[in-house]
Amino acid sequence: MDDDLTAPAPFLRIDAERxxxxxxxxxxxxxxxxxxxxxxxxxxxxxxxKTTALRLLAGLERADVGTLQVDGQTWxxxxxxxxxxxxxxxxxxxxxxxxxxxxxxxAANLAYGLRASAPAxxxxxxxxxxxLLELTPLKDRPPGELxxxxxxxxxxxxxxxxxxxxxxxxxxxxxxxxxxQLRLRKELRDLLRNLDLPTVLVTHDRAEALQLGDRLVxxxxxxxxxxxxxxxxxDRPTDPAVARILGVETVVRGQVESIMEGxxxxxxxxxxILAADPGSLGREAFVCIRGEDVAVERxxxxxxxxxxxxxxxxRIIALQAEGxxxxxxxDVGFPLESLVTRQACQxxxxxxxxxxxxxxxxxxxxxxxxx
Amino acid sequence: xxxxxxxxSLWLASLTTASLLLLGVPLAYWLAFSHRRWKxxxxxxxxxxxxxxxTVLGFYLLMAMGPRSPLGRAFxxxxxxxxxxxxxxxxxxxxxxxLPFMIQPLATAFAAVDRGLIxxxxxxxxxxxxxxxxxxxxxxxxxxxxxxxLSFAHTLGEFGVVLMVGGNLPGRTRTVSIAIYDQVQAMxxxxxxxxxxLLLLVSFLVLTFTYALRRHARKPWMMI
Numbered sequence: 001m002d003d004d005l006t007a008p009a010p011f012l013r014i015d016a017e018r019x020x021x022x023x024x025x026x027x028x029x030x031x032x033x034x035x036x037x038x039x040x041x042x043x044x045x046x047x048x049x050k051t052t053a054l055r056l057l058a059g060l061e062r063a064d065v066g067t068l069q070v071d072g073q074t075w076x077x078x079x080x081x082x083x084x085x086x087x088x089x090x091x092x093x094x095x096x097x098x099x100x101x102x103x104x105x106x107a108a109n110l111a112y113g114l115r116a117s118a119p120a121x122x123x124x125x126x127x128x129x130x131x132l133l134e135l136t137p138l139k140d141r142p143p144g145e146l147x148x149x150x151x152x153x154x155x156x157x158x159x160x161x162x163x164x165x166x167x168x169x170x171x172x173x174x175x176x177x178x179x180x181q182l183r184l185r186k187e188l189r190d191l192l193r194n195l196d197l198p199t200v201l202v203t204h205d206r207a208e209a210l211q212l213g214d215r216l217v218x219x220x221x222x223x224x225x226x227x228x229x230x231x232x233x234x235d236r237p238t239d240p241a242v243a244r245i246l247g248v249e250t251v252v253r254g255q256v257e258s259i260m261e262g263x264x265x266x267x268x269x270x271x272x273i274l275a276a277d278p279g280s281l282g283r284e285a286f287v288c289i290r291g292e293d294v295a296v297e298r299x300x301x302x303x304x305x306x307x308x309x310x311x312x313x314x315r316i317i318a319l320q321a322e323g324x325x326x327x328x329x330x331d332v333g334f335p336l337e338s339l340v341t342r343q344a345c346q347x348x349x350x351x352x353x354x355x356x357x358x359x360x361x362x363x364x365x366x367x368x369x370x371x
Numbered sequence: 372x373x374x375x376x377x378x379x380s381l382w383l384a385s386l387t388t389a390s391l392l393l394l395g396v397p398l399a400y401w402l403a404f405s406h407r408r409w410k411x412x413x414x415x416x417x418x419x420x421x422x423x424x425x426t427v428l429g430f431y432l433l434m435a436m437g438p439r440s441p442l443g444r445a446f447x448x449x450x451x452x453x454x455x456x457x458x459x460x461x462x463x464x465x466x467x468x469x470l471p472f473m474i475q476p477l478a479t480a481f482a483a484v485d486r487g488l489i490x491x492x493x494x495x496x497x498x499x500x501x502x503x504x505x506x507x508x509x510x511x512x513x514x515x516x517x518x519x520x521l522s523f524a525h526t527l528g529e530f531g532v533v534l535m536v537g538g539n540l541p542g543r544t545r546t547v548s549i550a551i552y553d554q555v556q557a558m559x560x561x562x563x564x565x566x567x568x569l570l571l572l573v574s575f576l577v578l579t580f581t582y583a584l585r586r587h588a589r590k591p592w593m594m595i
Contacts, residue, residue, distance in 0.1 A: 060490050086493040093494040099487035103509050112505075113495030162496065 009072065011035045011198060012166065016066030016076060018052055028053035030217045030227040032198050035071065035165070039192060041213035041230070042202045044245055049222040050202040051096070054168050057200060058093045059086035071165060089166075092159030096170040096202075098151050100143035106130075106154050107139040113162045129157040132191075148176045149184065160195065167192070167199040173208060185211045186280045186369060206247060210286045211368045218242045235335065250289045252334045253370070256281050263309075263362060271333035274309040275365035282371035291339035293364035296328060298348060299357045309362040312336070316354045319345070326350075332358050372566050375542055376550035383458070383546060384526040387465040391473040391522050392515075394466070399477035400503065418471050425468065429535025432464050436536070461537040461544050468532045472521040480514020481507055513585050520581045524574055 010031040018026045026049035032040055042050040055061040056068065059075065062083050068076035075084045086093075100109050110129050114122040130136040133153040143151055152172060159167065172188065173181045189212050192199050203209050209216060209230070216233040218225040218241075225242045226233055234251040237243040254268040264277045266287055273287060299313055314332030321327075326345045328338040336358055350356070402414060420428060436454040437443045446454040454460040484507050492502040508515070530548045537544030539553065547566060554563035 058490075058494055060493070086490070087496050087498060089494075091494065093491070095487050095491060097487060099485065099491045101488060101491070101506060112492070113497070115497070115501075158491075158495070 009069070012057075012068075012070045014053075014057065014066075014068045014076075016056055016063035016068055016078070018056060018061050019064040024049075024222055026052040026056075026222040027219075027224040028056050029224040030215075032200070032215070035198055037193050037196045037198070038214045039189070039199045039201055039212050040215045040217060041209040042200060042217045042219060043206070043209045043213075044204065044219035044225075046204055047221065048204075048219040050204070050219055051170055052222075053217075053219065054093075054170050054200060054202050057166070058091055058168055059084060059089045060093075090162075090164050092162065092164035092167045092197075094155050094159045094167075094169045094172055096174065098143075098155040098175065100151055100154055100158070102142065102144055105140050105142060106135055106146070109143060109154055110135075110157050110161055112158060125161060129161060133157045149180050152176065152184070156191075164197070167195075167197045169199060169201040171202055171204070174203070174205070181208070188212060189371070207288075207368055210251065210288070211370055218245055220245055250287075250291070250294075250334075250336050252287050254285055254287045256283055256285055264367060266367065269333040271312050273312075273365055274362040275367050276363055278367050278369065281367065281369050284370050286368040286370050288366040288368065289336065289360060289364065290366075291327065291337040293360055294330075294336060294338035295359040296330070296338050296340055296348070296350070296356050297359060299355050306359070307361065308359045310358075310360045310365070312358045312360075314356065314358060316350060316352055316356055318352060319350065330356065330358055372562050372569070373545075373547070373550040373554075376545050376547045377566070377569070379458075379542065379545065380527055380547040383461060383465060384523045386462055387469055387526040388473075388519055388523045390462070390466050391469060392519065395470070395473040395477050395518065399474050399481055400507075402474065402478040403481035417474050420468050421471050425529070425531025426535055428468060429464065429532040432460075432467065432532070432536050436460055436463070455536055456538045456540060456544060458537075458543055461533060461546075464532050464536040465526045465529060468529055469522045469525045472525045473518040476514045476517040476521065477511070480511035480517075483514075484510045516581060516584060520577055524577060527570070528574070 010033045013031040014028050016028050018028075020026075028049075030040065032038060042053055044050055052061055056063055056076070063076045063078050065078050066076075067074060067078070074082060075089060076082060101112060104112065107126050107130065110126045111122055114125060117125065130139050133156065135150070135153055135157065138146060138150060143154060146154065152175065156172070173184055176184065185208060201212060203212070213230050215228065216230045217227045218233060218237075220241045225245070226238045231251075231253050233242070234246055237246055252268050254266040254273065257265045257267050257272070259265075259277050259281060262277050264275050264281055264285075266273045266275060266285060268287055275287065295308070312332035314330050314336070316328055317331050317335075318329040319326055320329075321342065324342055325339050326342050328340060328350070330336045330338055338358060398417070402410065402417070433455055434440065435442055436446070438447060438453055443454050446459070450459070454463070488506055488510070489502055492506050493499075497505060528548060529546075530552070533544065533546050533549060537546070539545050539549055545553075547570060551563050551566050554560070554566070
């Protein structure tokens with residue numbers, strides 16, 4: 001990162017460590033450049049310290065080293081012994097298990113943080129949240145009688161009630177069943193955009209990170225690895241740990257051009273890719289392709305009839321042997337990885353710089369809506 | 372039946388329970404949530420009356436309250452009579468003697484409240500005392516009820532400490548358990564049997580009521 005002294009301070013900057021008595025140290029080091037809508041995803045395997053990083057932001061953990069600044073104010077400074085308690089941080093926090101107050105109704109849960117408001121104002125805000133989250137018919141129920149998705153909405157509403165300047169979501173969808181997760185991802189992102197709030201979201205689910213996030217912070221074993229625009233991090237992981245965590249997939253952003261009979265055409269740079277329509281596609285999507293799903297052939301070869309819908313012309317940038325396999329880095333208008341057997345590679349006599357065609361089935365292309 | 376002794380016992384038990392609630396809530400809160408290293412020492416001291424013979428506790432209390440102790444002198448200076456063999460002395464002794472019966476159910480109940488609920492409350496701007504009133508106390512109602520009932524019943528039934536510290540002064544320190552003892556000593560079995568039966572009935576009803584309430588521990592608010 002350049003030390004540009006003329007650049008304005010970011011909306012949020014955390015550079016802090018939490019050292020647990022048992023010996024584990026968790027680093028949190030990233031920033032959110034602007035106020036307003038953006039979703040920063042803290043991503044990593046379980047045990048990587050994502051939740052601790054989120055709790056440092058909420059003030060539920062005290063930083064042992066480093067500082068946290070939000071909107072020009074210091075919330076945490078270990079050297080000066082400064083720690084703003086969670087009560088005085090203007091954040092909305094959605095814990096992983098929701099932690100709704102079991103002895104209070106849905107409406108009372110939403111109103112919990114509004115004690116300081118006038119009763120009429122409080123009632124208006126609760127009604128507004130009930131309407132926004134479609135909870136009005138449930139307002140007198142205790143949370144124990146709600147479904148997982150309904151509880152998630154109550155917890156989100158409770159976190160939003162005080163109109164926080166920062167929203168913290170700890171695995172907001174992980175307590176839900178798979179179909180609900182897929183449905184709610186898009187709803188959640190639409191809602192966050194309408195709220196125009198900077199959000200920090202913890203997840204270990206790559207698809208969720210891609211679909212909900214704008215910026216990605218990769219963490220591994222308590223170590224901060226990389227932070228940046230989601231596409232940039234997927235394209236250029238700075239170290240092998242990041243690449244391993246992100247997986248072998250090619251992930252590129254594309255524009256949805258058309259959808260016909262369940263098949264979407266997506267433009268990625270100059271290339272056009274056909275893929276199965278996952279539903280709820282908007283204008284943009286992330287295209288995910290696994291290396292083992294990409295076959296390679298010589299471009300001169302006669303185009304035989306094939307079920308594969310995608311033939312992308314390009315060239316080989318690099319070859320790297322991995323045991324009995326060879327990983328090919330291709331340029332087909334965007335960077336694409338292919339995993340082929342060493343035998344196949346030798347039979348075709350593939351070498352760096354060769355012109356080739358990448359073949360992949362539409363069914364093997366995974367689209368994640370991202371608007 | 373010695374109605375004077377019964378009234379005195381009920382009054383003593385009520386005051387003891389009220390004092391224990393005031394003293395016990397902060398102490399139990401501290402025991403449930405503190406991370407101090409020497410917390411176990413306080414826990415041990417609080418639990419002492421459970422294992423100590425009442426006469427031992429009574430003996431030390433008598434020494435501590437006596438006219439030669441600072442506490443005894445201070446009390447005498449303020450109220451004009453000595454602390455031992457008075458109702459106030461009896462109240463102080465009862466509070467100490469029943470301390471674990473209040474503290475332990477409270478501390479257990481407070482500690483059982485999900486930490487995540489407490490943190491959620493903090494993040495919604497509520498201070499620690501407010502979080503206690505709005506989250507911890509309502510969710511610990513069964514433990515609070517148990518503490519109140521056990522303290523009350525235990526005070527009603529105490530004998531050894533009362534005898535050591537309070538003596539046996541009718542209307543001032545003669546409690547119902549002492550009255551029964553007196554009646555038996557005087558071979559006066561009729562009143563003794565009636566008083567004993569009354570105590571038995573009261574204890575049984577109170578405990579039945581408590582356990583019936585606790586059956587609804589998961590959803591106490593549904594009963595209100």
